[in-house]
Amino acid sequence: MRHLGRPAVLATVLAAVGLLPWLTRTDPALTILHARYADRPPTPAVLDAIRAETGLDGGPLRVLGDWAGGLLHGDLGRSWVSGQPVAPDVTSALGVSLTLMGGSLAVALVLAFALAAPTLWRGARRRLTTTRAGAVAAVLAALPEFLLAAVLATVLAVQLGWFPALGWGRADQLVLPALAMGVPAGALLGRLLDDALPAAFAEPWARAAAASGMPPRRVAGHALRRSAPALLPQLGLVVVGLTGGAVAVETLYAIPGLGSTALAAALAQDLPVLQACVLLLLLLGLAASLVARAGSRLLLGPVRTARALPALVAPVLPVRRAVTVAAGGLAVLLAAVTVVGLLRDPLAVDAAARLASPSAAHPLGTDSLGRDVLARLGHGTARTVLTAVAVSAVTLLLGLVAGALRAGALTETANALPAVLAGLVVAGVAGPGPWGAAAAVAAVAWAPLAAHTSALYTQEKAAPHLAASLALGAGRGHLLRRHLLPGVVPPVVRHAVLRVPAVALALASLGFLGLGAQAPAPEWGRMLSENMPYAERAPWAVLAPAAALAVLGALAVLTTASVRGRRGGSGGRGRSGGRGGSGG
Structure with missing residues (x-):
């Protein structure tokens, strides 16, 4: 079964x-x-x-x-809008998306190796005292692709003019989209590799190799090979995450790929086109997962089981106090901006102050309608965070139930689906809106919590104190109340709380694509998309919501690192580094 x-x-x-x-x-x-x-x-x-x-x-x-x-028969149907066969256009879009994903994956791999290179160099020479990727890689990994794409387009394309801001077909038009998708993915892989390498260097073979005089380059190569099998499944999830990130990036840069085609079809209710795009994106993610699994088996060679190859156990490395201080500082900054913004009217229109630069009256300037950016930012924080808390509460309940029922196959499938893909399907059924966006995020965000619940449930059932209680005649109700629930629920609740910022970022990404809150609602993602056409004339209208999203992402990863550091690196984890669903 x-x-x-x-x-x-x-x-x-x-x-x-x-x-x-x-x-x-x-x-x-x-x-x-x-x-x-x-x-x-x-x-x-x-x-x-x-x-x-x-x-x-x-x-x-x-x-x-x-x-x-x-x-x-190879027939994907006919478009409801144009009446033309869907297959030719979708096939052409698939080629564009594969090219973009290939460039993004190349950027990701180069960045991952660059971030892990100092740890690799020091570990091969037995000088490893702490990892080097640290908070920078964690923050980069938490940045949504649409946010990085907007900032790169504003700064490198609009302000500096180094690269084209729109279009597809020339080599220079690939640079910014590939960076926007590849940098977060590469930072994630680099952080995972940086975390895995100390465990490889701490194993007996590494000490024996160093003692026998093996060149550091060969020791580093063996450490990479030892760490790679555990990272390949995450590489598959990264590629799946690229399919979700491609929707926003292709839309922003006007790239005729599967993502932008699917979004246009969802907004126009052209369901045959949406069906074809979603099908190909699903198959692409499935193929990436299978290739990663095959690569892991190839690297392991004849050693194919978890019992034959022991898991890497990382040594506890020191966590810098600056991480906790930075997390607290960002939380205070975000709270201050929210409070000040809530005291202002986010819907007041002043036609005479359209695109006004920051001043005493408008500390963060105004948007294209003359609305105060600080007010919209503060009210957007309250709206986004409250929605994220509600969605996280729902996903917590779903995760606990699914994990207790051991819904492994369903959990793995939901874990590999990007929230954007779920948002496209929901928009195709119910149309765009805040409730649909919340439902789309909840549809995939429960999976990491379910995986965490399942692992803890299995661990608690095998604990010696449970067997002792059974031997003493304890009933099922007693075991559930006194042993299973206290051992499972509190860690999963903490996990759900730490994922609230990631859920908020997922909601913001759907708002950016027009699948979430509709105008004139003050929502961060929608603020970013509304003000992008005015990035050259009023960059503050774009950089303000972009900075808020960056602070939220940084707060998520720094808080997680701080909590994990205080607990000595222990504590269960759900999905290790998956970006597809609901963020890092």
Whole structure:
């Protein structure tokens, strides 16, 4: 049954994609009528004719059967908007996305090795006292791709003019998108590698190699090989995360890839195009996961089981006090900006002060409508954080239940789905909006908590004190109240609290794409997207929400590092470094 779980969950996900035209709350016939036949009245006869022409007059089984049958023949359907076959455009977009992801992955690998190089060099010479990637890599890893893309476009393209801000087709047009997607991914991989290397260098073989006079270069190579198998699954998750990040980056830079095509289809309710894009993005993520797993087996060679190869156990390295101080300082700064902003009106429009620069009246300037940026930033903090807390509470309950039920296959599938991809599907069904964005994030953010719950539950069940209580005649209720719940719930609750900023960043990314809160709501992601066209004239309107998002990401990783340091590096973790779902 365990081996049937993953195919069954994958089949369920594919079925949900195939049923999108039937699940949507809008009438597909009306969408097609408005797009193709705007001059025809929406009479029942006309709508019935459109449904019969497109095969939408049947029930869900017919809709799913027609879609699956078309897939078997290479037919991805016809666009509801243009009436043209979907396959040629989506195939062309796939080629663009693969090129962008290849460039981003190259940037990620180079940066990961550069961040881990000092630890690799010092460890090979037996001089390792602390890791070097540290907080910088952690903060870079927590930056959403859309935020980095906006900052790079504002600074390097608009302000300095070094690279083109839009378009696709030339080599220089690949640079900024690849950096925007590759830097967070590379920082994540570099941090994971930097954390794994001390454990490899602490093993007996490394001491024996150094004592025998083996050259440091060879020792470093063996340490990399020893650390790589554990990192390859994370590399697969990074590639999956790139598929989600590509949606925002392709949209911002006007790149005709799968991400921007899927977003345009979701906003236009062109569900056949959305189905095809989501299907290809899912298959791309699945292929990345399988390749990573195959690479891990190849590196391990004949040693293929966890029992044959012991897990790396990292030595406890010192945590700098500056990490805790920085986390506290950022929290105070964010709270101060929020309080001051809440005292101002975020919806007041002053046409005479459009795009005004920072002043005493408007400390952070105004936007294109003359609204105070500080006010919108403060109210956006309250809106985003409160929504993130509510979503985190829901995901905590879902994670505890799913982890207790050992829903491993479902957890792995949700763990590998980017929140943006879930947001596209929800927008295709219910349309864009804050509730849909919250539902999309909750649909994937529970997975790390479920994995954490499952691991702790297994650990507690195997504990000696539980066996002793059973031998003394304790009942199931007593074991649950006194042993299992106290051992499982508090660590998972702490994990959920630490993930609140990551959930907020995921919500902001959907707002940036237009899938979350709608105008005139003051929401950070929407502020960023609304002000991007004015980045050259009023950079403060872009840099203010960008800085707030960067502070939130930095606060998340620094707080996590501080808590982990105080607990001596112990404590369970859910998804180790996955960026796809809900952030780092």
